[in-house]
Amino acid sequence: MPTMVKMSDLEFSALRKLIYERSGIAFQDNKRYVLESRLARRLEELEMDSFGQYLQFLSIGPYQTDEFQEMFNRITINETSFFRNEPQLDVFEKVVLPKILEARKATKRLRIWSAACSTGEEPYTLAMQVHRSLGVRLSDWHVEILGTDISQKVLNIAQDAKYTSFSFRSVDPLVVSRYFKQDGGFQVLDPTIRQMVNFEKHNLKDSLAASRHGIWDVIFCRNVMIYFDDDMRKRVLEMFHKQLADDGVLFIGHSETLRSSSNLFKPLDAPQSFAYTKA
Ligand SMILES: C[S@@+](CC[C@H](N)C(=O)[O-])C[C@H]1O[C@@H](n2cnc3c(N)ncnc32)[C@H](O)[C@@H]1O
Structure with a gap:
């Protein structure tokens, strides 16, 4: 099993800032692991070995809009059901x-x-x-x-x-x-x-x-x-x-x-x- 890529303090604060600016979703200080684990698969797919690379991919280049979509697909909680509450x-x-x-x-x-x-x-x-x-x-x-x-x-x-x-x-x-x-x-x-x-x-x-x-x-x-x-x-x-x-x-x-x-x-x-x- 490949080891999960770790997110540094700097990468965490840059990534959660980007996410917040785009969607209003606020990842609190204690949610680094959540973000790390939800995006681990995506980094593997992109064959990236650091969140720094991923941040660059999100911030510059022709794929950023698509990648934001891909990222939101993975980081959002989609739980729901018919006749909920x-x-x-x-x-x-x-x-x-x-x-x-x-x-x-x-x-x-x-x-x-x-x-x-x-x-x-x-x-x-x-x-x-x-x-x-x-x-x-x-x-x-x-x-x-x-x-x-x-x-x-x-x-x-x-x-x-x-x-x-x-x-x-x-x-x-x-x-x-x-x-x-x-x-x-x-x-x-x-x-x-x-x-x-x-x-x-x-x-x-x-x-x-x-x-x-x-x-x-x-x-x-x-x-x-x-x-x-x-x-x-x-x-x-x-x-x-x-x-x-x-x-x-x-x-x-x-x-x-x-x-x-x-x-x-x-x-x-x-x-x-x-x-x-x-x-
Ligand atoms: C837990 S589900 C709630 C579904 C349904 N409203 C319910 O209560 O059963 C939350 C949904 O909010 C969406 N979401 C998160 N941030 C959003 C945003 N900034 N704009 C629109 N939808 C967003 C997620 O993609 C996810 O599908």
């Missing part, structure tokens, strides 16, 4: 969605953004919830659900819409049989739900690209802000505030807080919702 999703389906649908009944337009959606389980879950809420009325509505992520690799999996049992670890089997078809070792998502969701690469650091997508009725951004520092979190929340409709709702992860932007948002009055409206 069900009590929160119940609030979305039973409290928030009916209100928004009522408020939009004249235009029949509904826009939902799942930011940092990883392999697609989150936006597809929301699509299933919209599908069962609207029922036969769905065809009268213009529903847009967008899933975005910094990593193209996870988005490719999302587009495929084929999942293993691991993605269904907290799902009622009735939901699985209603919306999926077994094919070998995979569950293939029903095309009706598949077609309700679009995917696009987007870095949460890019507020300009976010503004091009317009205003959303609901934004889900769960389990990514934990990897950002206060500064980046604040930037992202300011961007969400700009992109959310005045009566829209923002859902965040159960271990996240809006402390740094508490002047922009106020909590929704619903237990376990981790949901916010504009202050």
Whole structure:
């Protein structure tokens, strides 16, 4: 087995600075080993024997954009599942969605953004919830659900819409049989739900690209802000505030807080919702 290339103090600080500048992901002082081990394979593939060489490869030369993509594919945590945090999703389906649908009944337009959606389980879950809420009325509505992520690799999996049992670890089997078809070792998502969701690469650091997508009725951004520092979190929340409709709702992860932007948002009055409206 080849020995893992070690990262020096200088290389660690240069690499985490580059990562932070590009993505807002903050690797703390004690996370050198994490970065070292997640990138070890990549250095082997590139036949590089130091992180210094890798830093040069990232900073100069024609391949830097592709290599950043390759690097984010490896350093990001992509864990997700269908119906993740069900009590929160119940609030979305039973409290928030009916209100928004009522408020939009004249235009029949509904826009939902799942930011940092990883392999697609989150936006597809929301699509299933919209599908069962609207029922036969769905065809009268213009529903847009967008899933975005910094990593193209996870988005490719999302587009495929084929999942293993691991993605269904907290799902009622009735939901699985209603919306999926077994094919070998995979569950293939029903095309009706598949077609309700679009995917696009987007870095949460890019507020300009976010503004091009317009205003959303609901934004889900769960389990990514934990990897950002206060500064980046604040930037992202300011961007969400700009992109959310005045009566829209923002859902965040159960271990996240809006402390740094508490002047922009106020909590929704619903237990376990981790949901916010504009202050
Ligand atoms: C743990 S997953 C969360 C997936 C889903 N939201 C959920 O809660 O189940 C975090 C995702 O954030 C993405 N990510 C990390 N930094 C990002 C950034 N700056 N912009 C957009 N996505 C980012 C990662 O690629 C990863 O897929």
